[in-house]
Amino acid sequence: MASDTGTNATAEVNRARIVRHLYRHGVDSRAQIAKALGLTPAAITKITARLIDEGVLHETGDMAGTSRRRSIGVALDTAQSHVIGVKFARSLVEIGVFDLSGHALSMEELPPVDESGIEATLQLIHERIHALMDAAPAILAIGMAVPGPYLKSRGHTAVVSSMQQWRSVNFPAEFADAFAVPVLIEQDARAGALAQQLFSPGPGADSLAYYLLGEGVGLGVIEHGAIVDGADGAATEIGHISIDVAGRPCECGNVGCLERYCSAVAVHDDIDASGLVSHSASLSHRQAFAALCERAAAGNAEARALIAGVGTVVGYGAVTIVNAYNPSRIVVGDILAQAGEPLLDAIRAVLDERAIPELAAATEVTLSELPTDAAVTGAAAVAITHLLEHPSLLARS
Missing domain, CATH: 3.30.420.40 (ATPase, nucleotide binding domain)
Structure with missing residues (x-):
């Protein structure tokens, strides 16, 4: 029984390797899969045949092969599940x-x-x-x-x-x-x-940081293809890193936490205080920030200054990300990402001024390109x- 269990586990691992390969690469021939994964052509043929029978994979038709051999493409069926x-x-x-x-x-x-x-x-x-x-x-x-x-x-x-x-x-x-x-x-x-790695990989997908700027401020870091977790699964909690030791008190018990200055909640408070958006107190955090961005895009200097100030604080967090985790790419997402390039410009300016120069130069900062909330x-x-x-x-x- 133990032997059967081990055999089944090994088979599932190899099935998973094939499925993940096709998820990332789209269509490949059995020979290409075997070469990429270091498995024998006979093993690939056997495993893919079963996956096709189970409706997990499907054949896509003829492909250009090597040595004048006919190859048939295989792909993962992503639409039915x-x-x-x-x-x-x-x-x-x-x-x-x-x-x-x-x-x-x-x-x-x-x-x-x-x-x-x-x-x-x-x-x-x-x-x-x-x-x-x-x-x-x-x-x-x-x-x-x-x-x-x-x-x-x-x-x-x-x-x-x-x-x-x-x-x-x-x-x-x-x-x-x-x-x-x-x-x-x-x-x-x-x-x-994980969403950035899976759906919008691009260069640096195995070493990226997702910088969440929503109702809270969060960070997810992928290092060598794996999520950084920590002992309790609560690593990379950047929202509760202090940027001002004499700053605003936070519900976590610390003071001056990043989240107290550049979460959508904190920025909504700033918008209410500024009077830039009429009836902002009755709007959701996303709606209030979107209205602020509209004022800035229309040329309102005070709205632009508020966004630049928020971007500067976000940049302080980005310095910690760069110096502590050295990702290839920082992806900025959620509510505050609506500010677009003005936000990125402010972040990059802070990184150029405060981060370790070699690390800042090697880090790309972009907005999330996912079509829905990350x-x-x-x-x-x-x-x-x-x-x-x-x-x-x-x-x-």
Whole structure:
């Protein structure tokens, strides 16, 4: 029995290697797969035949081969299998259905969460996921992106500024066994980093930092292709690194935390105080910042100055990212990324002035190019990564 278990585990590992290779490279011949993975052509033929029988792979037709041999392309079927991605933020929850390529098939935002509505929100999440699964049997896994710092080893968040009731939720206990498919839970910025690696790889995909600037400030770092986790799963928590030892108090117990100056919540407070956006107090954080960006784009000097000031503070965080983690690329995403190039210009100016010069010069800073919010797409990426690592879950026969 032990031998059979070991054989099956090895077979699943090789199946996963083939599936991940095709996910990244698209169409390849069996000979090309064998060469890339260092497996024998006979082994590749056997494994791909089974994956085709199970509906995981499909043949795409003739390809140019070597030595005048006929080759047939093989590809992963990304359209027929779906996942659900759920993003938890301080005051909102988004739920999307995605195919394996990361294409959003549907997206919905639940009613805003308030301090008295956590239980009602949890119940609604259960109801909506069950409804989506009843309507789409092709859903094979659920990914969830939760606010950090998320203590993965314990199942709950340590601090959730402006919405501390989320700390009482043990996410695995609440969701892990609630549905008929696997549920995978990850901190939101790390989920965003996975989304960048999976759906928008480009140069430096195996050494990147996703800098989340939403209702909180977070960081996900991929080093040598793997997420940096830490002992409790709460590493890279940049939002609670102090940039002013005599600064604003934070709910985490520290003072001067980065999150107190450049989260969407903090910037919304600044917008309200400035009077630049009429009725800003009645707007969501995303709406208020979008309105500020519109004023800046129209030439309003005060709005431009406010965005530049925010970008400078974001740049202080970027200095820590560059000096501490030395990524090839920093990808800026979520609400504040709406500011576009003016935000990037301010970040780059701070990096040029304050980061170790050789490291700053070697680090590209870009905006996320994902078509939907990187955290909810990241939640989908967490689920998709699990399926790619366990291709038996993709079998349809």
